[in-house]
Amino acid sequence: MKYDFDKIIDRKLGKCRKWDNKILKEKFGLNEEAIPMDLADLDFECSPAIKKALVDRASLGDYGYTYAYDEYYDSVIEWNKRRYNVNLEKEWIKLTFGTVGTLHYIVQCFCKAGQGVMINTPAYDPFEEAIKRNGSKMVCSTLKLVDNRYYFDFEDIERKIVEDNVVLYILCSPQNPSGRVWSKEELHRICDICIKHNVLLVCDEIHRDVIFSHSPFTTLWNSHEDIINHSIMCISPNKGFNLGGLKSSYIIIKNAAIREKMLKYLEKVYVTSPHVFSIPAIIAAYNESEDWLDQLTDYIESNFEIVYKFFEENMPKAKVMRSDSSFLAWIDMRNVFKDEAEMKEFFIKANISVVVGSYFVQDGEGFVRLNIGCQKETLNKALDRIKKTYCN
Incomplete structure (x- = not known):
């Protein structure tokens, strides 16, 4: 692989809104170890050509x-x-x-x-x-x-x-x-x-x-x-x-x-x-940066395969919609939680920020959106938290 999308970057150094401890605490009730999966941006370093420019x-x-x-x-x-x-x-x-x-x-x-x-x-x-x-x-x-x-x-x-x-x-x-x-x-x-x-x-x-x-x-x-x-x-x-x-x-x-x-x-x-x-x-x-984008797309598509397999094996009542694009997993949790309030409490306990379905105007109640545009290490860490929280 020409580009290393597994490389972890510390986005807090750049005052990234998604990773800001204060925002995560005030908006989601999470602590400094939270994994943010809400705001729709990527956790990867930009392409070398963009950085150089x-x-x-x-x-x-x-x-x-x-x-x-x-x-x-x-x-x-x-x-x-x-x-x-x-x-x-x-x-x-x-x-x-x-x-x-x-x-x-x-x-x-x-x-x-x-x-x-x-x-x-x-x-x-x-x-x-x-x-x-x-x-x-x-x-x-x-x-x-x-x-x-x-x-x-x-x-x-x-x-x-x-x-x-x-x-x-x-x-x-x-x-x-x-x-x-x-x-x-x-x-x-x-x-x-x-x-x-x-x-x-x-x-x-x-x-x-x-x-x-x-x-x-x-x-x-x-x-x-x-x-x-x-x-x-x-x-x-x-x-x-x-x-x-x-x-x-x-x-x-x-x-x-x-x-x-x-x-x-x-x-x-x-x-x-x-x-x-x-x-x-x-x-x-x-x-x-077209080759960078193509490799990024392959990386994210493989992230989706991890997510599909995880929920099928560990939370089968959740239905992950098969995505055709982007890096946002849309998951039907209506058979997992009795209501959105219970779902919010679940993700607070898991220390993960998400976007709940009611945010999307209407017809999204009971769903959750997870941003999986991140390194596989981060994704697997978040999924492990979901598994442990669900099992407990």
Whole structure:
């Protein structure tokens, strides 16, 4: 193996929010020996190319205002072409300060108070925050759970779009918290519905860089020939390359009218010059770190196999959803604990921080999400704690 993903790094040295003792105590009731498996970032050192790019940039001693220069656009365009077979143009791309904040701006820009915004639940909680803080109406379409796998309810989606005056649909692809990769056919049908009812489709693809071998991924713009003019793509290297602290997300909009309206709004809220380290980090990620990402993906996929086997052998009443992507294990604990309060107490006793299902807007009660984007030593230590706590 070219890269050592078993190498343990002390993330407390970098004031990592996930590993901070004070936060773990105040938020979860855990002590300094806690293993955090909640916040969705990776416990691995970043790629050598990214580290070198940032060290080289830092050595200049100049941290003034910067801009998105040509090398940045070239790297984004080439990455999307090479990795996802999408042809982009420079003017379609806009660097932003993080996907969550950008979703707030998109809702504010395109939705009036009272208008409907659709999401599929369970869903990442900031989707709800973006909708409700704008005074818009959140419209939820519950994902159907069949044989421990999620599916769209297309009839429910279309009916609610019509009945609830939905003007915008936030789609998570791959899905968080389950890691479900939607098929080209599923995405095509969602696109058909949105185009038919003039709904702006906003696709969050921030988890797409870590896709497992059994799950071919189709980016939204390759699922339907017309959706490119009816959508906004939200992209980020932050999950796959662990750059969350650099706020290096971007959006892609082809449609000129939609793009102009969005860019004017971003000017209004003063989204201007990027983080001085985000540009070199993205360039190094996309231009020099693809082999690192591929090895990372294999490592995480093998972590999932450890998790599947562990729960099957030691907690068989728990149902771990088979993931297609990312590093977040979504586990149905409804047959293990009588309620979520009991489950929370269990993980406090195990001294592990997790994200409980009620966080995901609705339809997640009784589930738990574990971040397994960590070294196998850490993962096995956490699983051993779960086993010992369960047996006692």
